[in-house]
Amino acid sequence: NEDRSMVLVFNGEIYNYKEIREALLAAGHTFRTETDSEVLIHGYEEYGTELLNKLRGMFSFVIWDEKEKTLFGARDFFGIKPMYYAQMGGSLLFGSEIKAFLPHPHFKKELDTDVLEQYLTFQYSPTEETFFKGVKKLPAAHYFLYRDGKLTVQRYWDVHFHADDAPLLGDWVKTISETFQDSVAAHKIADVEVGSFLSSGVDSSYVAAVADVDKTFTVGFGSDEKYNEIGWAKRFSRAIGKENYSHVITQQEYWDALPKIQYQMDEPLADPSCIALYFVCKLAAEQVKVVLSGEGADEIFGGYNVYSEPGATWYDRLPMIVRRGVANAASLLPAKRGLNFLVRKGRTIEERFIGNAYIFTPAERRALLKIKTDAPAPTEVTKPFYDRVKDADTVTKMQYLDLHLWMTGDILLKADKMSMAHSLELRVPFLDKEIMRVAEQIPTKFRVTHRVATDDKTPYTTKYAMRLAAKRDTPPETADTAAKKKLGFPVPIRVWLKQDDCYSTVRTAFVSPDAEHFFHTEKLIQLLDDHKNGKKDNSRRIWTVYMFLVWYKVYFGENAGA
16 A cells, blocks of 8 residues: 555455546545556555455455554455465464465464365365364455454355345346346456356356357367267357367376366365366466356356255145155165155255265265264254255255355365466356346246246256346357256266276275275275176265375375475
8 A cells, every 4th residue: 555554465356446446546545556456455445344345356365454463354255266274373374275384384284084074975175174274264255354363254245035026037037138248248357368168058158158258168078978068169169259179188187187186176175077177277278368167157046956856846745744754764665766856855955955965974974984083964064054044945045055165165166276277367257246136136936947938949947047048148059058958067987987997096095004094995995896886876975085085195195295
C-alpha cells in the first residue's frame, strides 16, 4: 500500500478488479500498477473483511498489517484455490501447497492416521484436517485473523437455496443463458491466449461454445468410445469452428505418472480421473497459459445421476418404517440385482449419502486397517452440513453436501493441483457468485426432473434447465450434446486391474512393508484376487488403497526427504 504498512501474498484472479479499483481511486487510494493484486491490498485497507463480499473470482491470499500486527487470510467462495496453514514452533505457516512447509525448520512431518481412515471411505480427506498432522485446510468461503499467536477462523459466505416458483421454465433458461455468458466473458479476460477443455459432456461443451476460444483440448484412452471422447470432441470443435488438440493416454503413461501426480496433489486422492486431468493440462500448457473448464455445473445445477433417485419411484412414497423393514430383510439375503436399491431406500438421505464416493463402510475400513485410529463416522462428518439445510428437500440436501465436501475435496482440488503442475491457469466459469445466485433460486423440479422434457425427443433428468440453456446456446448440429450422459474423464481402471501386469504391480505394493504396517495385507490380496477373477468389481477399493501407498512412498518413503 502507499506507506508500505501492508504486504500481500496472492494466488488467483479477481475478475471484477477494475470496478473495485475505480471505487478505490475515487476514495483517494494511489495505485502503482494495473494489477488485480493491488486491488486486494487497497481494498482491505478501505473495507476490511467486507472486501471479500465485493470480489468476483478465485483466490487464496494473506495480508500482513504491520500497524496492527495482524495477518488476514482468505479463501474464495467455492474453494477453487487451496489454502493450508499450520501453527508449529511459534510460527504460522501458510501456503497453497503443503509441500511448501516441508523445508521449514519448525515443520514436523507426521502422518495423521485418522485422516487415512476417513480417506478410505471418501477417497479424499473430507475434513479440515490433512494427512500431515497439524496442517489444516482453510475451508472455502472462510477467512482467518492471526494476532499475538492466536488464530480465529470465520465464514463470510454460504450458498442459500431458496426456490422461487414464480418464473416459468423458459424464464429460468433465459436467465441461466444470460448469466452464464456474462460469467464466461469475465473469465476470458486475460493478456494471454485462452483455451478450453472439451469432453463429450454438456458442461465443457457449453463452456467451449460460449467462450469462443480458438483451441480446445481433449484426452482419451484407446479406441473404445466408453473411454475415449476424442472423436466426438473433434466433431464438436469443427461445428463451432475451433481447433481441437488431443492426446491418447497409453496405459504405460498413465501408470508411470502416478508418483508424480500424488506428489503434486500433496495428499492422496483416489479419483482415477485425476490422471486424465494431469495429461489434458499438460497438453493444453503446450499451447495456452489459461484454460476454461466445466467444473461445478453438476453441483450447482443438479447434474449427478444420484440426484434423480429421490422421488423417482412409487417406492419413495411408502412410509420410512415400511422401507426400513424391507431393507432389513433385504440385507439378510444373498447379493442379487435390485436388493441394494431396497437397502438404500430403507435409510434416510442423511444416513446413506455422504457424497459421490462411498468406498469402504466404517466396518470395512476398521477390518482392513491394522493400526489403531479414532476417526469419526462418515455421518458425523456430514452432519454439520445436513444440519444447515435440514428443512430442504432431498435433492437440495445432496447438492449442498456435494458443494461443501465432494466439490472442494476432490473436483476442485485436483483441477487446481494438476493445472498448477504445468503452470497452467484453470478457470471455472460455472463457479461464479452471480451464477450461484441464479441456481440457488431454481425450483428443484427444474434442476432434477422425472418427466420427459417439453422438447421433442430428449429426456433430461439432471441439470434440466441448464441443459435447455446449453441447447439454446450451442449450434443446431451439436444440440444432442445437451442430452449427453455424464462421463467425466472415463478411465478403464477396472479393466486394467484384471490384466497380469497391472495386477502384479498392485500386488507388489499390497505386500510391501508400508502396506504391512497399515493394513491386513491378506484382505488387500483378497480384494485384488476377487476382482481379477470376476467375483466382484473391487476396482475403486483397490485403487483407493493403492493411491495411498503410492503417495506414502513419495512423502514418507526412504527417498522422501524432509
